[in-house]
Every structure is written in structure tokens, then in C-alpha cells.
Amino acid sequence: MNDMASRLRIAARMANIEPFEVMEIQTLAREVEAQGRDVVHLEIGEPDFTTPRPVVEAAKRALDSKPMFYTSAMGLAELRSAISRFYRDRYHVDVPASRIIVTAGSSAALLLAFGVLLDPDDEVLLSDPGYPCNRHFVRTLGGVPRLVPVGPETRYQLTAGPARRHWTDRTRIAMVATPSNPTGTMVTPEEIAEMACLCRDKGGTLVVDEIYHGLVYDDEIGPRSAPGRQARSAAEAGEDVIVINSFSKYFQMTGWRLGWMVAPPHLVRDIEKLAQNLFISPSTLAQHAALACFEPETIAIVEERRAELDRRRRYLIPALEALGFGVPVVPQGAFYVYADCSRLTRDSFAFARELLTKAGVALTPGKDFGQNEPERHLRIAYTQPVARLEEAVARISQFLGKP
Numbered sequence: 369m370n371d372m373a374s375r376l377r378i379a380a381r382m383a384n385i386e387p388f389e390v391m392e393i394q395t396l397a398r399e400v401e402a403q404g405r406d407v408v409h410l411e412i413g414e415p416d417f418t419t420p421r422p423v424v425e426a427a428k429r430a431l432d433s434k435p436m437f438y439t440s441a442m443g444l445a446e447l448r449s450a451i452s453r454f455y456r457d458r459y460h461v462d463v464p465a466s467r468i469i470v471t472a473g474s475s476a477a478l479l480l481a482f483g484v485l486l487d488p489d490d491e492v493l494l495s496d497p498g499y500p501c502n503r504h505f506v507r508t509l510g511g512v513p514r515l516v517p518v519g520p521e522t523r524y525q526l527t528a529g530p531a532r533r534h535w536t537d538r539t540r541i542a543m544v545a546t547p548s549n550p551t552g553t554m555v556t557p558e559e560i561a562e563m564a565c566l567c568r569d570k571g572g573t574l575v576v577d578e579i580y581h582g583l584v585y586d587d588e589i590g591p592r593s594a595p596g597r598q599a600r601s602a603a604e605a606g607e608d609v610i611v612i613n614s615f616s617k618y619f620q621m622t623g624w625r626l627g628w629m630v631a632p633p634h635l636v637r638d639i640e641k642l643a644q645n646l647f648i649s650p651s652t653l654a655q656h657a658a659l660a661c662f663e664p665e666t667i668a669i670v671e672e673r674r675a676e677l678d679r680r681r682r683y684l685i686p687a688l689e690a691l692g693f694g695v696p697v698v699p700q701g702a703f704y705v706y707a708d709c710s711r712l713t714r715d716s717f718a719f720a721r722e723l724l725t726k727a728g729v730a731l732t733p734g735k736d737f738g739q740n741e742p743e744r745h746l747r748i749a750y751t752q753p754v755a756r757l758e759e760a761v762a763r764i765s766q767f768l769g770k771p
């Protein structure tokens with residue numbers, strides 16, 4: 369260690385902030401590509417689609433005609449109203465614009481939600497496996513993530529029974545993501561209602577991450593409506609539920625950094641104060657662009673892409689099963705398969721590295737998503753066209769020495 373480094377103090381909390389393993393895989397993938405070899409990227413959490421044209425055009429028009437000053441910390445009034453209408457039209461639930469806070473991606477919404485609810489040492493119940501950033505948001509705020517192991521019996525979701533068993537005097541929040549990252553599985557509206565009831569009884573708050581809403585392929589369960597069926601949001605479960613969403617996934621705007629939150633009325637003012645201080649305002653350009661998301665033209669584009677993701681899903685799941693992977697619960701949404709690789713390896717991390725360096729296929733090892741048997745799981749993102757998925761399957765097959 370040099371002199372300067374030894375004198376610099378780093379906060380103790382940093383010891384508990386883990387790196388994203390998927391980044392390590394991406395770095396390795398770049399090294400493999402630098403050697404002139406082709407890599408099929410199934411590790412990345414964003415599809416290959418670019419932002420829909422009407423959204424890009426709206427951004428260009430806004431750049432030419434609107435001043436790019438800060439907006440209110442809560443977001444543009446027009447956009448908050450458009451999101452409110454979206455809840456009415458798609459979910460048949462009345463969410464006034466006053467409860468909608470536009471944020472820098474759902475990441476900022478999650479930080480704000482945890483920020484207004486947690487004191488040091490307060491606990492948050494999270495599913496394991498689950499989205500890794502949540503536990504790090506909680507730790508950054510001095511809270512304690514309580515990882516609840518979940519498996520196929522609850523579709524890898526945190527439900528009211530296990531949540532009740534893990535609830536302690538320090539629990540303040542229970543969190544659900546539907547569809548989930550990394551499993552693509554969903555909770556039913558009834559399960560959400562039970563979780564909301566539990567949180568109410570215990571004096572805690574339910575936070576529901578709906579960032580993959582819209583990217584749902586099976587209608588039996590959850591929000592995606594078949595013709596004549598009604599889509600459902602956790603916003604219907606009560607004003608006291610915090611709902612998180614984003615323009616990143618369904619509207620394919622990951623890099624624009626725009627999301628939103630539906631907040632309980634009694635928290636709105638505190639969230640506003642925190643948002644003013646942490647972020648001043650979400651991106652003005654991204655907000656003007658996002659106004660075009662709710663236009664029928666854009667919805668038609670993203671719905672066509674949803675159908676394409678479903679085609680990829682329908683190809684990939686049986687192909688993985690034929691290779692020897694287990695897919696105990698069919699993912700209904702998002703663009704991930706959380707596959708059990710225990711018949712093929714005892715160490716998913718070593719397997720992912722070897723598969724990448726020897727066969728040129730990048731996958732994410734379970735390690736990123738918690739401590740619940742990560743060594744026997746891999747997340748495979750169907751964010752590439754079917755032809756590339758076929759190529760990946762052929763390479764994995766060869767790697768495994770299959771005929």
C-alpha cells in the first residue's frame with residue numbers, strides 16, 4: 369500500500385458492499401473478444417432493442433424547443449399525469465399524480481423509499497435469490513438486509529408465510545419484485561394482498577418492484593392481460609404500498625435513467641425533501657422523451673418486442689432442459705431464466721468462467737443474487753435474437769460433450 373492509500377480512511381460499510389459478479393464476467397468477455405473471438409452475451413440485463421423511435425424523436429424535438437433546466441424534484445407535472453393515466457387505463461386503479469414521483473431510474477426510487485423508512489439497524493426482508501442492489505441500498509443506509517431463502521415451492525418469491533416467520537421487532541420493510549430478477553417469476557395479486565396485510569399488521573411497509581411489468585408472457589398469473597383480462601398492479605393493494613417502476617425495461621430506456629414511484633400520501637412530502645437533496649431533479653431530457661412512451665405508436669412497438677422476447681423464451685427453456693439444466697419454475701416475465709445447473713457442475717461460478725473462455729458464451733453465476741445455493745444456479749438472459757440463442761445452445765452442447 370502506498371503512503372497516500374494507507375492514510376485514506378474508507379467507511380466501514382464498504383466492507384459489506386460486494387461487487388457485481390456479472391461485471392467480472394463482462395470484463396472476462398471483453399478479454400475473450402479482444403483475442404478476436406466471438407462471445408454470445410446472455411449475461412446482460414438489457415435486451416438488444418434500441419429505444420423506440422417515437423421516444424427518440426420526442427427527445428430531439430424537446431432539445432430544440434424546451435429549456436433543459438431542472439424540473440421539480442417530483443418530475444414534470446405532465447409526465448406525472450401521464451403515468452397516473454397509465455395506471456387508470458392499464459390497471460384500472462386510481463393513482464393521483466400527486467402520489468407519483470419521477471426518479472433517476474427505479475434505482476433512485478428504491479434509494480428514496482428505503483431512505484425515508486429506515487433507521488440504522490432496521491431490517492428489510494428480501495428474497496434470496498433476488499436483485500443484488502437492494503441489499504446494498506439497505507446497507508448503504510445503515511440498515512440490515514434479511515435474506516429469506518426462497519425456492520420453487522413459492523416460485524422463488526417472498527410470500528406472507530416466510531415473511532411472517534422472518535419478521536422481527538426491527539423489520540420495517542418487506543420487498544417483492546414481480547416479475548423477479550433473476551427468476552422471471554411472479555406473485556399473484558392475492559399474494560400481494562396478503563403481504564400488504566402482513567406489513568399493515570406489523571406496522572411495516574410493503575415495497576413492490578414492478579420494473580419488469582409489461583414484459584409478461586403467460587396470462588394465468590399476474591398482470592399481463594390477455595384480451596379482455598385486466599392487468600393488475602400492486603397499487604391496487606392499498607395506498608400504503610410503495611410501487612416502484614421504470615422506463616428502463618418495458619420501454620427500453622435503460623441508459624436514459626428514468627423511473628418512478630407510487631408513494632403512500634403520508635410519505636410524499638418526505639420523499640420530495642430527500643429527492644430534492646439527493647438528486648435535485650430527474651433528467652429533464654429523459655422526462656420529455658418519456659412523455660412519448662404512452663402514445664399508442666410506442667406501445668405498439670414495445671408490445672411487438674414483448675412478443676419477440678416470448679419467442680426467445682419459448683425456444684430457450686426447452687433447449688436448456690435438453691442440455692441438462694433444470695428449470696423448475698417456468699419464468700412468466702422479464703427476460704431471465706434462473707437455471708439449476710447442479711446436474712452439470714458443482715460450481716456455477718467456475719462453470720460460467722470456463723464456458724466463457726472455452727466456448728464463448730457469457731452467463732451470470734448465481735453468486736450475484738444471494739447466498740441460497742448460488743453454486744447450483746446460473747441466470748441466462750434471453751436478450752439476444754433466437755439465432756444467437758441457437759448458437760449459444762450449440763456451443764454449450766459441444767462444451768458439455770453432448771452428441
Ligand SMILES: Cc1ncc(COP(=O)(O)O)c(C=O)c1O
Binds near residue numbers: 472579615616626
Ligand atoms: C429488479 C430490478 N429492479 C431495479 C432495477 C434498476 O433499474 P433502473 O434503475 O434502470 O430502473 C433493475 C435493473 O436491472 C432490476 O432488475
